[in-house]
Amino acid sequence: MTGIARLALFGHPLGHSRSAQLFETWSAKSGPPLVYQPVEVRAEQLDAALERLRAGQWHGANVTIPHKTLLAARVDELTPEASRAGAVNVIVRGEDGTLLGANTDGEGFWEGCCATLGEPVPAGLALILGAGGAARGVAEALARRGREVRVVTRAPQRAVRDFAGLVVGCLDWEAPELESVARAAALVVQATPLGMAPVEHLAPPLPIEWLERALVVDLVYRPWETLFLRRARARGLRALNGWPMLVHQARLAAGLWFGIEAVRGFLEAAAEVESRDPLRRSA
Template identity: 40%
Template sequence: MSTSSSLLPPQIITGKARLAGVLGWPVAHSRSPVLHNYWLRQYGVDGAYVPLPADPESFVAAVLGLQAAGFRGANVTIPHKEAAYKLADVLDETAKRAGAVNTLVFREDGKILGLSTDGGGFVASLEAASLPPQPRTRALLLGAGGAARSVAAALQDKGMQVSITNRTQERAEALAEALPGADVVPWSVWEQQLGDFTLLVNTTSLGMEGGPDPLFCPSLAQATPQLVVADIVYVPRVTPLLASAQKHGLRTVGGLGMLLHQARLGFREWFGVDPQVDDATQEYVLNSF
């Protein structure tokens, strides 16, 4: 870590510690523990945040076990966001619309609250990069999973026309049907149709270190100079897709900003503090790569 880590107070963990974590499969790539434990130290909170590997068959048992063990809740990452949606007893409006949950809160009444903060975090990352979504322009989303659902809904809320492409056509069609106004572009032709879009977003794990295709790098030859290329993958920080976009002179937005901004709501719910996403926070997390 950078010298900024030495400026933080020691982490407080007592028998009364508030506990949370991140559920995923895989989960070793996640920087959420780095981020949340940084905030816990920064704000002097008695608590800890840990990685929680859980395969799809074990997901429900893992969530119920965490709840029984006294955890305050958990983040949910690939591939569990739609399963978390089905498991939650109560959903916020964004989660209802997206059909996906990335944040679980274990309430005192025993119910599980499901929140969707991915879309809001993604839009906040675009705004922080001075590349806010432009109304009446078109966005193309790669993928049709939980993150795609949340991001698509958030972009529609900003007035963008959203198109979905996915290797499994049926999943793309199901997502488009769930989001009125969205349409589908076949996976086999989306690279040729890039000239029709001003924003390209990879919402899949393609290009992720340790993922199914870490070298994922589609052709951007048909892109116009106005295209912004965003990738929600943040390990590696510059994915092959983003590196290719930069070589084409296109503006890019990496996945770290979305990670930082989507995390605030969960931290507030679990630990009782509304953390700030500032330069020191970004530097600390960047230095964990």
């Protein structure tokens, strides 16, 4: 990619996203020249946005809620990770306008957790709360590493199909066995929008006293500390928000667009963005 790279972020709503700040700070400090444009795209506007991408308005795009699973069926090719997850959070445009869908969410989750903890993600049962696109990416990365994964969702029968080959079971929130599964979990991943602005006062309906030893990761990073994380920390559990995942999935996306050698300095730029975040300082 030569000249000024034009990148987009497709999703709706986008008020929570920090991706533009990450990429623009990286570009200003040590990265390639780029323009990163958040583009509010509703479901009925998705095909039109992809045609603009094919035509060259942008060189690539990130994808966020609620389009990650929809995109898996709309791009021309999928990476192995995206194919297994059935979800796309990165689009790479080829010179001929073809679109490659990739998923860096799962690997970003793994790398972000390991870097923050200073050790691997705990082995054992992983319980994912929610069944959207981000949950699928995380499930794929955990399953690829041999973790036993279960999903809690309002629609477990649909999740059985969507997570086929990734999980050993799907439960609804009223399942009698949910308590014993939660007590056995070594990792709990909160992958619903609950707790994200503007519903900061909400948390998933999983009693925190059921969690006995789990590492708790909430994929929300705005606010910096969700109600779910506060409850986990008050119980004495190790708990992380979604910022490490955001940073590492973005770094991996940059590697797909610019080449892995070009992403030196990305983590340093992310640390600068984090250090000046007023939400973090007030948490």
